[in-house]
Amino acid sequence: AQSVAQPEDQVNVAEGNPLTVKCTYSVSGNPYLFWYVQYPNRGLQFLLKYITGDNLVKGSYGFEAEFNKSQTSFHLKKPSALVSDSALYFCAVRDMNRDDKIIFGKGTRLHILP
C-alpha cells in the first residue's frame, strides 16, 4: 500500500537558518508528491508538487523540495527561515490506484525561533 511518512513531529529552527522538513514515501511505480502548509486556524494551502522532470522543485514562499528516488524521499527545504514560516506542514502522495485521491502524512510542526 502506498504511504508517506513524516518522521519528525516537530522541527525547531532559528530564524535565518536553513530548514528541512523530512518526508519519505512508499509507492509502486512513479510517485506524484505534494507539500501543503497549514497556518493556525486555516485550511491547507498548496506549496509545490513533483510529478516528473527536475528533481528540485520550487514552490511558493521561497520553499523548494528535492525528490530523491534512491532514498524514496521528498524533503522540503528553505535556505533562510522566517518566523512567519511557523506552521504545520503536510507531505502527500497520489494514490496510485486513483488519480483523484492523495494520501497525507501526519504532519510536521515547524517552529521558527526569533
Place this chain on the structure above:
Amino acid sequence: NAGVTQTPKFRILKIGQSMTLQCTQDMNHNYMYWYRQDPGMGLKLIYYSVGAGITDKGEVPNGYNVSRSTTEDFPLRLELAAPSQTSVYFCASSTGGAGTGELFFGEGSRLTVL
C-alpha cells in the same frame, strides 16, 4: 473570488443529534472532497465527488453521508453524532483529481460532540 466556503465554522452537538456541514465553491471545479483532521493523525478522506451526481467513499465514511446535486455544493451530513466525530472538517476542491494538481481548501469547521 471566495474560493471554498464552509459553514458553520464552529458547532457543538449532543450525542445522537444530526447536522449538515455546508461547502460551496465558486471555481467551477469538478472534484470536491471532505476530510477530517484529528491531532497527530493528518487528514483522512471521508467522501469525495468527481462531478455532480457522483460520490464515492473515502477512508473513513462511516457515520457520514454526502450528496452532490450541483457542481458548486457538496454538503456533508452527520447522522446520529458520536463523540468519535469530534474533529475539524475540511472541504476541498480541485480542477483535476487531487493526485494531479492543487487542492483548494476551505477554512474548516470545528465540530464538538458532547
